[in-house]
Each structure stands twice: as structure tokens, then as C-alpha cells.
Amino acid sequence: MTERPRRRQARGQQRMVEILDAAARVFARSGYETATTNAIAAEAGVSPGSLYQFFANKEAIAHALADRFVTAMRTAHEEAFAGVDAAALPLPELLDRVIDPIVAFNLANPGFKALFARPDMPEGLAAAARPIQESLFGRVMGIVADRAPALPPEERVRTARVLIQVFQAMIPLITAAPEPERGPLTVELKHVLGRYLDPLTRLPGDDTP
Amino acid sequence: MTERPRRRQARGQQRMVEILDAAARVFARSGYETATTNAIAAEAGVSPGSLYQFFANKEAIAHALADRFVTAMRTAHEEAFAGVDAAALPLPELLDRVIDPIVAFNLANPGFKALFARPDMPEGLAAAARPIQESLFGRVMGIVADRAPALPPEERVRTARVLIQVFQAMIPLITAAPEPERGPLTVELKHVLGRYLDPLTRLPGDDTP
DNA sequence: CGAAAACACGAGCGATCGCTCGTATTTCCC
DNA sequence: GGGAAATACGAGCGATCGCTCGTGTTTTCG
Structure with a gap:
């Protein structure tokens, strides 16, 4: 049922920070509903697939x-x-x-x-x-x-x-x-x-x- | 280019009032983005097609x-x-x-x-x-x-x-x-x-x- | 009455969006 | 070195939503 948490590498933790920074900027621009996950990924310089390696959903x-x-x-x-x-x-x-x-x-x-x-x-x-x-x-x-x-x-x-x-x-x-x-x-x-x-x-x- | 305005019947004007009443309720519940036009139509007791007889878009x-x-x-x-x-x-x-x-x-x-x-x-x-x-x-x-x-x-x-x-x-x-x-x-x-x-x-x- | 316009319906089109999946690459650790 | 885990990619699936369109009904008006 519950997926066990994965062991993050330093690279991964850095990516999570970058994604959250990007999300903050995108949310500030568009608001929560209007902001798209693909836009957050693009702002972070990351593919949509990579984004979902770190966060389960929007x-x-x-x-x-x-x-x-x-x-x-x-x-x-x-x-x-x-x-x-x-x-x-x-x-x-x-x-x-x-x-x-x-x-x-x-x-x-x-x-x-x-x-x-x-x-x-x-x-x-x-x-x-x-x-x-x-x-x-x-x-x-x-x-x-x-x-x-x-x-x-x-x-x-x-x-x-x-x-x-x-x-x-x-x-x-x-x-x-x-x-x-x-x-x-x-x-x-x-x-x-x-x-x-x-x-x-x-x-x-x-x-x- | 510009579509000429249609001559509204009394029934139509009443419908427009009902739709706006319904929209006010739905917007108040869900907010503008989250509210769907089909939900507004349903709240007004009207089909989606009818709604768009009176309003060009959301x-x-x-x-x-x-x-x-x-x-x-x-x-x-x-x-x-x-x-x-x-x-x-x-x-x-x-x-x-x-x-x-x-x-x-x-x-x-x-x-x-x-x-x-x-x-x-x-x-x-x-x-x-x-x-x-x-x-x-x-x-x-x-x-x-x-x-x-x-x-x-x-x-x-x-x-x-x-x-x-x-x-x-x-x-x-x-x-x-x-x-x-x-x-x-x-x-x-x-x-x-x-x-x-x-x-x-x-x-x-x-x-x- | 009869034709035109207004009103009504709801299935479904096209576009968008959150998210997945198959695959390829990099890093960790024994 | 080598296998496992983590990271990375991006095309595209499934669902949703705004909106259309073909069709049928009611009202208006000469």
C-alpha cells in the first residue's frame, strides 16, 4: 500500500529545492489553480517525468x-x-x-x-x-x-x-x-x-x- | 464579423436572470477557475447548449x-x-x-x-x-x-x-x-x-x- | 396559418492538463 | 567492476472542461 521512501542522493535533494523554487515563482505568477505542473517543470529546467520522481502530485x-x-x-x-x-x-x-x-x-x-x-x-x-x-x-x-x-x-x-x-x-x-x-x-x-x-x-x- | 444582437423574448430574459443567479451561487461555492460552465447550467436547470444561447463564453x-x-x-x-x-x-x-x-x-x-x-x-x-x-x-x-x-x-x-x-x-x-x-x-x-x-x-x- | 426567429436539448469535439511509462543515463556501494 | 537504486527524459494516456452543432420545440408576427 504505502510506497517506501526512497533514499535521496545529494543531486536529488538539490533538484527538489530547485523545483520548489520554481513552483514558488510559478504560483506567484499564476496562482495555484492556473499554474500547470509542466510549467513548473519547465521553470525548474526539468522534464515532467523528473518532477514526478520527487513529488507525488501537484x-x-x-x-x-x-x-x-x-x-x-x-x-x-x-x-x-x-x-x-x-x-x-x-x-x-x-x-x-x-x-x-x-x-x-x-x-x-x-x-x-x-x-x-x-x-x-x-x-x-x-x-x-x-x-x-x-x-x-x-x-x-x-x-x-x-x-x-x-x-x-x-x-x-x-x-x-x-x-x-x-x-x-x-x-x-x-x-x-x-x-x-x-x-x-x-x-x-x-x-x-x-x-x-x-x-x-x-x-x-x-x-x- | 460582429454578430448582430438577437431580440430576446421575455422567456429568454428570465432565463438570463436565472443563469446569472446560478452562476453567482456556483462562483461563491467554487471560485471562478474551479467553477465549470456545465455546473452553472445544471444549477440553473438548463442544458449547456441553452446556456450558450445567452452568453458567449464563461x-x-x-x-x-x-x-x-x-x-x-x-x-x-x-x-x-x-x-x-x-x-x-x-x-x-x-x-x-x-x-x-x-x-x-x-x-x-x-x-x-x-x-x-x-x-x-x-x-x-x-x-x-x-x-x-x-x-x-x-x-x-x-x-x-x-x-x-x-x-x-x-x-x-x-x-x-x-x-x-x-x-x-x-x-x-x-x-x-x-x-x-x-x-x-x-x-x-x-x-x-x-x-x-x-x-x-x-x-x-x-x-x- | 405559416414562416422565421428564439429557445431548448445533450452528445460529443477539440484542447488542455495532471500524470504515467518505457527507456536511457548516472551514482552508490559492495 | 558490476548490479541495484536513483535520476532523467518526453511522448502520450486518460480525464476534464469549455464550447459546438444538429435537431427539435415554442413563440412571434405579418
Whole structure:
């Protein structure tokens, strides 16, 4: 039933990397559905037959690419959230610390959104992305809890959802913008999130500036 | 070269409406690429041959659907922006007046996002949606200009872009949410936009509450 | 009424795409 | 060196899908 995994040579592992690189480019250009496996093979400089020596089918390619992205994303998240004292840091600094690495990740991995932002994403792909989404949700929840401890849990969930949604919405605007516009747009993103979050961090009746 | 348009009977016009209704449902379920014309025909209770009596090809169906949505959207926008004195109205009231009708439109037209939010949208479709996007952009620009006249034009453009992007990002969160969550999420949307916009409406040094 | 146009049907054509298979070459390892 | 496994190739199979076409029915209109 299950085919035993084959022992990859160094050449083969290199090919797999090349194929995934090519797939990322093709998916970014055409989207998942429209991209053809033969086009991925051609982009990688490989025959269709060779491609299927390494990946069982099109979805397996996407899945391997997803795993690679998820790993890179996890690293970016760790960089973004590690050692950040959400309760003590001034809000602007906190936003800088958290947002800049994740924006940088999305700029460095242009295929990422093309693969994961699609509504017709196969279930297997969504499953691969879910742990990283939940991890992100947990971290944002933590920050909200640290900075707005008086907020009821239900509203805390809602706030975290809104923060993540707004953030993810601004990413394509930033990555698609020409270079000189990216900095100001990132500043605007921080304004949106910061001004949304700021009033929640004050207790009722507290009017310190 | 050009085929002359045929004179539609009442029965035919009714069929076209049914086909577009069916297409909206199928597109909403599967997305544009994955949806098959035979599935649309079946959903409409019509043979594939009949479908092509009314629409030249798949893209023509999407285009007609786009036109329908664009018209409905224009109506919703007019309802949202007409007779709103952006300079005089308190910000919360302004947000209520503008946001509620557009949210209602998106709730009433679930196929809309499925057709227009896709990255692989054919160019013809994007062209059909562009006038309405530009109209929306112009209206938001007007509001920003009314409420923050001191803002340099360049920043005004950026602000309008951000407002629209954030708004459109929150729409799927609201429409996908179960009913009891929609109200609170809409309130959050207004908070995000309101708090982002509020500081821009004050001149430097103005600290009225 | 009668002819022309519009409407309706559904089998199947042509093209595309994911994927296979037979074969040839390269690498590993004893 | 030599056999096995891994890598490489590309023509083409099978399935799917957008769309056509031949045929038959209903509506319109003079």
C-alpha cells in the first residue's frame, strides 16, 4: 500500500529545492489553480517525468512549499515576538518590534501570499498553514492580554482577530507598492493598529496622554 | 464579423436572470477557475447548449454578473455617501452612515467577494470593477479632504487607500461570522477606521477631546 | 396559418492538463 | 567492476472542461 521512501542522493535533494523554487515563482505568477505542473517543470529546467520522481502530485508540491513557508514564517514570528516585553514596552516600540520582521518576511517571500491567500486552497494546504495561524493568534492574544488586562476574554478574542485581519490586509498593499511607498505604508499600518489598540490599554476614567 | 444582437423574448430574459443567479451561487461555492460552465447550467436547470444561447463564453457570464454587482454596488455607495455632510457630522455618526449600507450590501450579495476578490481575475473583469473602485476611492478622498484639510495631498491618497483596504479586509470577517458576532465585529470595524482617522482631523497643537 | 426567429436539448469535439511509462543515463556501494 | 537504486527524459494516456452543432420545440408576427 504505502510506497517506501526512497533514499535521496545529494543531486536529488538539490533538484527538489530547485523545483520548489520554481513552483514558488510559478504560483506567484499564476496562482495555484492556473499554474500547470509542466510549467513548473519547465521553470525548474526539468522534464515532467523528473518532477514526478520527487513529488507525488501537484498538491504535494504545494504542500512541500507550504511546509517551507511555514518554517520560515515560524522563524519570522519567533524573531518578531521573542524577548518582547509586551506589558512594559511603549506601544510604538512594541509595534516596530513585532511588525517589521513579519513585513520583511513577506517582502522576502513573494510566493507566500499567492499560495495561502487563495479561497480555493485545498484542505491539505489549509491544514498545513493552520498551526502557524494559531500560533500567531496565540501570540497576539498574549500581547492584548498584557496591554489590556481589563478587557473581557470575549472582546480579547475579537480584538486579536481584528488586529490579525487588518495586518494581513495591509501586507499585499505594502508588498505590491513601489519601493519608495513601502516605508510610509508600513508607518500607516502601525498607526492603524496602534490607534486601534491604544484606547483599550487605558482603564475607564484614565486620561493620561 | 460582429454578430448582430438577437431580440430576446421575455422567456429568454428570465432565463438570463436565472443563469446569472446560478452562476453567482456556483462562483461563491467554487471560485471562478474551479467553477465549470456545465455546473452553472445544471444549477440553473438548463442544458449547456441553452446556456450558450445567452452568453458567449464563461467570461461573458462573469462579466454580466460583474455588471450586475457593479450596479448594485453603485446604488449601495450612493445610499452610503449621498447627503452626508462629511465636514459637519460627528465622526461616529459619519462612520455609521457610510459603513452600514456597504456592509449590508456585502451581506446581501455573498457571491460578490467570491468573484472580485480573486487574484487570478481575468483582465476584463478587473476592468468592469475598476470604475466602481475609483468612484469609491474618490468618495473616500472627499471625506478625508473634508475632515483633514491640512493633510498634504500625497498623504491624503495614502490615507484613503488604507481606509479602503482595511474596510475591504474586514468585510469577509463580518460576512463569514455567525449572526450574533456580526454586530460587534462591525462596531470594531468602525473603531479601527474611526481611531485611525480621528487624529488626522485635529490640527497640530489642537487637543480638544 | 405559416414562416422565421428564439429557445431548448445533450452528445460529443477539440484542447488542455495532471500524470504515467518505457527507456536511457548516472551514482552508490559492495 | 558490476548490479541495484536513483535520476532523467518526453511522448502520450486518460480525464476534464469549455464550447459546438444538429435537431427539435415554442413563440412571434405579418
